[in-house]
Amino acid sequence: MPAQETAATPWPADMSAYCFEVPHSEDSLLFTSAKGIRLSDATGRSYLDALSGVFVTCFGYDCGPITQAVDDQLHTLPFNPPLHGANRAALDLAAELVDLAPDGITAAKLVNGGSESVEAAVRLSRLYHRSHGNPDRVKVLSYYHGYHGATFGSLTLTGRPDVSRFGPGLPGVVHVWPPDCLEEFWDVPREKSGELAAAMIERTIEAEGPDSVAALVVEPVIHLRGMAVPPEDYLARVREVCDRHGVLLVFDEIVTGFGRTGHPFAAQHFGVTPDLMCVGKGISGGYAPLAAVLMHERIAAVLDSGDGKVSFAPSHTYAANPMAAAAGLAAVRHFREGDHLTKVRALSAHLEPRLRELLTGRGRLRATGLLYGAKLDEGAAVDGGRGPIGERLARACLNRGLIIRGQDDWVVLAPAFVTTRAEADEILTILGEALDEIFGAGR
Structure with missing residues (x-):
């Protein structure tokens, strides 16, 4: 051609x-x-x-099943008053997402896009530590050369020089080096890069003061490094480091989720369950703006006021929108029922x-x-x-x-x-x- x-x-x-x-x-x-x-x-x-x-x-x-679901929802309930209740599609989608996620993930908060999902994960991380009597745990670690979104907070987590044109970002963000950068910039052999990168994360937590660090946010596969896949044992090492220091581990699975890796999520692909998962992109198959943050049971518990009321306020007007939720519900069901993992x-x-x-x-x-x-x-x-x-x-x-x-x-x-x-x-x-x-x- x-x-x-x-x-x-x-x-x-x-x-x-x-x-x-x-x-x-x-x-x-x-x-x-x-x-x-x-x-x-x-x-x-x-x-x-x-x-x-x-x-x-x-x-x-x-995709017929998704377009039909959106059309049906359009003619049934295109919007609901978000301050007064939810809608069936949103509730069913949250349940489907939890069922698709690794064991231990028990709750889902729907948002409009990946950036909002990352922002929600940061808020939840800080809220979790505050609710456990550690209000000074506010710092968030993320990768140099990662990417986490275009809102101000998520952009701050994006450790790339080209975002500095917007001026100072969110206070309390500290960047660390992923294995791929160690391999390329310092010629660290791949068989050593995961061990060294995890050790550097631990040294960074210790240098910042563990009692000041809320979370580590990572992409399991780093898109803007040309799909950098980590060494096999790296994410398990990172999980151990976070557990030792009481730091929450957040996976940004906006790109890697919903079958892209050959598993429902990269968490299952690498055999590591994070505390929070940011998911988006394929969640609706492209038929509506939609994303979510998935929570481990112990994180979701901080939203329970003790009297049966569960809230993640403030939220967004279009979060859990019926139209978007209908698209997402149809997409997730189509993904599962169509045996798309086998096709992938x-x-x-x-x-x-x-x-x-x-x-x-x-x-x-x-x-x-x-x-x-x-x-x-x-x-x-x-x-x-x-x-x-x-x-x-x-x-x-x-x-x-x-x-x-x-x-x-x-x-x-x-x-x-x-x-x-x-x-x-x-x-x-x-x-x-x-x-x-x-x-x-x-x-």
């Missing part, structure tokens, strides 16, 4: 006068429709989506060896289920292009009608669970052509 320049999208002539949404540039696409795993733009051009939107549309863009594992077994082969001499693959990150070898590139190599490869794919994500020295793919074998092969073919453009053919 020859490369095609992305056609100029027919934005309204005066768009720049009133459009403040992003992305918006001369390269922006104006999407108009979608079916299966393909999108169309306003020029009529088709795109094969190998990113599931952004780890969201795991059942494709035309089968598709992964088909894609992973071929992706490794394509990257030979060009980069190395990081794979967990249907999460793929390719760390690219800049020195092997022959295209002479400007800008980060990850962006160049993603652009070469987009010019051929394939959507992936690229940044710095990596690209990531996350195909929908419903991707057919033929579509997977088409993804591989286009990616191979784009790699040939950047690195030269014949490798």
